[in-house]
Amino acid sequence: xxxxxxxxxxxxxxxxxxxxxxxxxxxxxxxxxxxxxxxxxxxxxxxxxxxxxxxxxxxxxxxxxxxxxxxxxxxxxxxxxxxxxxxxxxxxxxxxxxxxxxxxxxxxxxxxxxxxxxxxxxxxxxxxxxxxxxxxxxxxxxxxxxxxxxxxxxxxxxxxxxxxxxxxxxxxxxxxxxxxxxxxxxxxxxxxxxxxxxxxxxxxxxxxxxxxxxxxxxxxxxxxxxxxxxxxxxxxxxxxxxxxxxxxxxxxxxxxxxxxxxxxxxxxxxxxxxxxxxxxxxxxxxxxxxxxxxxxxxxxxx
Amino acid sequence: xxxxxxxxxxxxxxxxxxxxxxxxxxxxxxxxxxxxxxxxxxxxxxxxxxxxxxxxxxxxxxxxxxxxxxxxxxxxxxxxxxxxxxxxxxxxxxxxxxxxxxxxxxxxxxxxxxxxxxxxxxxxxxxxxxxxxxxxxxxxxxxxxxxxxxxxxxxxxxxxxxxxxxxxxxxxxxxxxxxxxxxxxxxxxxxxxxxxxxxxxxxxxxxxxxxxxxxxxxxxxxxxxxxxxxxxxxxxxxxxxxxxxxxxxxxxxxxxxxxxxxxxxxxxxxxxxxxxxxxxxxxxxxxxxxxxxxxxxxxxxxxxxxxxxxxxxxxxxxxxxxxxxxxxxxxxxxxxxxxxxxxxxxxxxxxxxxxxxxxxxxxxxxxxxxxxxxxxxxxxxxxxxxxxxxxxxxxxxxxxxxxxxxxxxxxxxxxxxxxxxxxxxxxxxxxxxxxxxxxxxxxxxxxxxxxxxxxxxxxxxxxxxxxxxxxxxxxxxxxxxxxxxxxxxxxxxxxxxxxxxxxxxxxxxxxxxxxxxxxxxxxxxxxxxxxxxxxxxxxxxxxxxxxxxxxxxxxxxxxxxxxxxxxxxxxxxxxxxxxxxxxxxxxxxxxxxxxxxxxxxxxxxxxxxxxxxxxxxxxxxxxxxxxxxxxxxxxxxxxxxxxxxxxxxxxxxxxxxxxxxxxxxxxxxxxxxx
Numbered sequence: 018x019x020x021x022x023x024x025x026x027x028x029x030x031x032x033x034x035x036x037x038x039x040x041x042x043x044x045x046x047x048x049x050x051x052x053x054x055x056x057x058x059x060x061x062x063x064x065x066x067x068x069x070x071x072x073x074x075x076x077x078x079x080x081x082x083x084x085x086x087x088x089x090x091x092x093x094x095x096x097x098x099x100x101x102x103x104x105x106x107x108x109x110x111x112x113x114x115x116x117x118x119x120x121x122x123x124x125x126x127x128x129x130x131x132x133x134x135x136x137x138x139x140x141x142x143x144x145x146x147x148x149x150x151x152x153x154x155x156x157x158x159x160x161x162x163x164x165x166x167x168x169x170x171x172x173x174x175x176x177x178x179x180x181x182x183x184x185x186x187x188x189x190x191x192x193x194x195x196x197x198x199x200x201x202x203x204x205x206x207x208x209x210x211x212x213x214x215x216x217x218x219x220x221x222x223x224x225x226x227x228x229x230x231x232x233x234x235x236x237x238x239x240x241x242x243x244x245x246x247x248x249x250x251x252x253x254x255x256x257x258x259x260x261x262x263x264x265x266x267x268x269x270x271x272x273x274x275x276x277x278x279x280x281x282x283x284x285x286x287x288x289x290x291x292x293x294x295x296x297x298x299x300x301x302x303x304x305x306x307x308x309x310x311x312x313x314x315x316x317x318x319x
Numbered sequence: 320x321x322x323x324x325x326x327x328x329x330x331x332x333x334x335x336x337x338x339x340x341x342x343x344x345x346x347x348x349x350x351x352x353x354x355x356x357x358x359x360x361x362x363x364x365x366x367x368x369x370x371x372x373x374x375x376x377x378x379x380x381x382x383x384x385x386x387x388x389x390x391x392x393x394x395x396x397x398x399x400x401x402x403x404x405x406x407x408x409x410x411x412x413x414x415x416x417x418x419x420x421x422x423x424x425x426x427x428x429x430x431x432x433x434x435x436x437x438x439x440x441x442x443x444x445x446x447x448x449x450x451x452x453x454x455x456x457x458x459x460x461x462x463x464x465x466x467x468x469x470x471x472x473x474x475x476x477x478x479x480x481x482x483x484x485x486x487x488x489x490x491x492x493x494x495x496x497x498x499x500x501x502x503x504x505x506x507x508x509x510x511x512x513x514x515x516x517x518x519x520x521x522x523x524x525x526x527x528x529x530x531x532x533x534x535x536x537x538x539x540x541x542x543x544x545x546x547x548x549x550x551x552x553x554x555x556x557x558x559x560x561x562x563x564x565x566x567x568x569x570x571x572x573x574x575x576x577x578x579x580x581x582x583x584x585x586x587x588x589x590x591x592x593x594x595x596x597x598x599x600x601x602x603x604x605x606x607x608x609x610x611x612x613x614x615x616x617x618x619x620x621x622x623x624x625x626x627x628x629x630x631x632x633x634x635x636x637x638x639x640x641x642x643x644x645x646x647x648x649x650x651x652x653x654x655x656x657x658x659x660x661x662x663x664x665x666x667x668x669x670x671x672x673x674x675x676x677x678x679x680x681x682x683x684x685x686x687x688x689x690x691x692x693x694x695x696x697x698x699x700x701x702x703x704x705x706x707x708x709x710x711x712x713x714x715x716x717x718x719x720x721x722x723x724x725x726x727x728x729x730x731x732x733x734x735x736x737x738x739x740x741x742x743x744x745x746x747x748x749x750x751x752x753x754x755x756x757x758x759x760x761x762x763x764x765x766x767x768x769x770x771x772x773x774x775x776x777x778x779x780x781x782x783x784x785x786x787x788x789x790x791x792x793x794x795x796x797x798x799x800x801x802x803x804x805x806x807x808x809x810x811x812x813x814x815x816x817x818x819x820x821x822x823x824x825x826x827x828x829x830x831x832x833x834x835x836x837x838x839x840x841x842x843x844x845x846x847x848x849x850x851x852x853x854x855x856x857x858x859x860x861x862x863x864x865x866x867x868x869x870x871x872x873x874x875x876x877x878x879x880x881x882x883x884x885x886x887x888x889x890x891x892x893x894x895x896x897x898x899x900x901x902x903x904x905x906x907x908x909x910x911x912x913x914x915x916x917x918x919x920x921x922x923x924x925x926x927x928x929x930x931x932x933x934x935x936x937x938x939x940x941x942x943x944x945x946x947x948x949x950x951x952x953x954x955x956x957x958x959x960x961x962x963x964x965x966x967x968x969x970x971x972x973x974x975x976x977x978x979x980x981x982x983x984x985x986x987x988x989x990x991x992x993x
Contacts, residue, residue, distance in 0.1 A: 213764035214772040214780075216729055217833060219749050221784040222757045235774030 059311020065304030142202025160196030429467030535925025556636030788837030
């Protein structure tokens, strides 16, 4: 666990500095909590995500109007007002309400998609890293092909072929993100499978399933959690992009990417219609990234 | 002021956002020109921190909070960065434990060496180059000219450390700091490096600060010794005075805990230093060692700071102990006699290894490269008896770990048999072994950091084997786990702890508990104590012997430490390049050493005795590659007693100089002992 890490002046070698790199992996959920309190950047990221999560959960009660209700009166002056705090869109729908309901969509689809990717990726990574040989080569090469394929084109093909629905979005994201997670888990597995405690487990006759899930997987927890938060950020962007291309969730349901798409033609006339959902997407992405960075710092710093 | 380095009442603190800790407390020491001071102590005692303080190069968070560090009479705290930079490298140089991390892997040896004089005032690149070549010859590296254009990875570990030493000496420093320079190297290479350091010191008159946990290496190099405990200097003096009449109970404990080459397998136990160092001990006002000391009297030891007191008539021999007289008058702790055990009785053979070979195929296939065979083991035959210890010794690359992996089924043998409990282990990978066979054969691993899964509690490590190997239910297994921990002298509440909360010694105890969970018949211990401090090693070794006595298991001990092997083994197999060169009862193998390789190994082993004779033979060279083993005797290329071409062309005959002893050598039996 001690690693050396310091630049040395004039050819002197490095000073040994004790690092607690794996401590987080060993502490799991407690470590997540510790990271949230220890790292200011993780706290900020966590706060942003918590804010949007509360919005999503309480949308039916917080939203002042139904998300699809038209207010013809507001069409005259769609700017923010006492009736519509964040203004209305080009059809006279309340932006605040649509934003809150939109948070619901993104915070359901993104976690479900990433979770699906994590489960598939983890299993593939474990088997691939532990078995090695042909299985490993096959899984990794197929993964390479998936990663080499432009994702946005894959989205377009699948969604246009099978139709725009939440399930299809989840599936296509899970399939494209799984190889990345598989690589991370495989790297940890390659390292851990040669540890003495795995040899000890084999010598007492543990099943392969036990070795994979109980002896190896928990040691991948740290990098896995960091990566899941990063993937959540990217998935939020992906959902936004799908919405913007018009192949996200079918209208009229509120969707942040869709809101940008429908209004960006009026950007210079009514900038709030485009900018408010854009800021919402960005803030959520930044929140996920901050949390990932913060956890990584907290787990690999002294 | 003539001292090169002088520390006056130095205290070093470490602080971060959460904690504040005293790492070093009130250490005073001095090194005169050309003098060699050894600093010893168990891990975490502050040895390396002191060395870094001498360079004014403490890691972030640490600072010298009291006292002064004087170099050439100048207080390091008053020097600015530029002055410190010129000091480091010009006047003082440091050699670290791992040479690979001191050398830049992408830059040739030559460029790294030439850099040193160029940074410190040398103008002419050609002159710097000439000096570098001369220095490489000085550290006895073969063909220095060609060495200059090599990269670090092309060198062996011993050669790398020589390059680092050459680099340190390039600026002809007044003080050379060596921080565990030979830890991790084989004994033969260690002996050669120590020999080199001594010679260079004689030649250049460099003062040396030698840091080590190994009392034997310190005895070979140093004039004076300082013993550190919990960041405090507890005893210092002339090396002969301290080794001859250790005054502080901790020093006495360290010396008593060492297994000795001279003592045979007499059945005596080692005397471990009782207890462990805790964080609270560091903060004690009185003696830090008193919680572990059998001489401690609260009134004398814990009342206030204990000063350094003269230990005996020897000038400069001082110890930080309030009860020096009482300690002096007490007899040095004698190991408790072992319960008598019928050593001479015949015990049944449990493991019978016959002509075992392991060949790895290298290259070929999709990864490319020429196809080659790596013979890791070649026709190894040996036997382990119930209740006895069979030791396998040899340098790294000798195939000892391959043998362990083979028997434990983590790899499968190419040829030969290993008969155990009615099965042939050689043909059975671990996953195909029946449960009962798994139960009978267990293993203790070398590295306490990776022996336990960092994600699971101790309970997991102990309960799982109980459930799988003994078929116990959940509740029964928990009870049995507590009893098992008791057997390895760990409190039962340890079950809920995580591995990172345990010390290395405690983790190794858990590993023992795990191995003994299923009542095995054969336990393979692969360097079980090589990563532990001597005081902890003694306790683990005793525990192993105790468990062996109680259960009658056969122990297969794999080790490079001959003193430990001498202490534990009933029978010894000496391995070189995958072949057994000598095999037989321990008493016969060691006295006199028959095979030239056994003799060289024994000579190289460091002895904690400043008056020990210098080793007559120091093995030079490196072990040949197992990809291209010599056709004749595998040891011929390094053998100090090579007869002639016959050694290179013909495999040596197996001779039997005594009943039960086999030696593979061309020398006649009468000529073997020398």
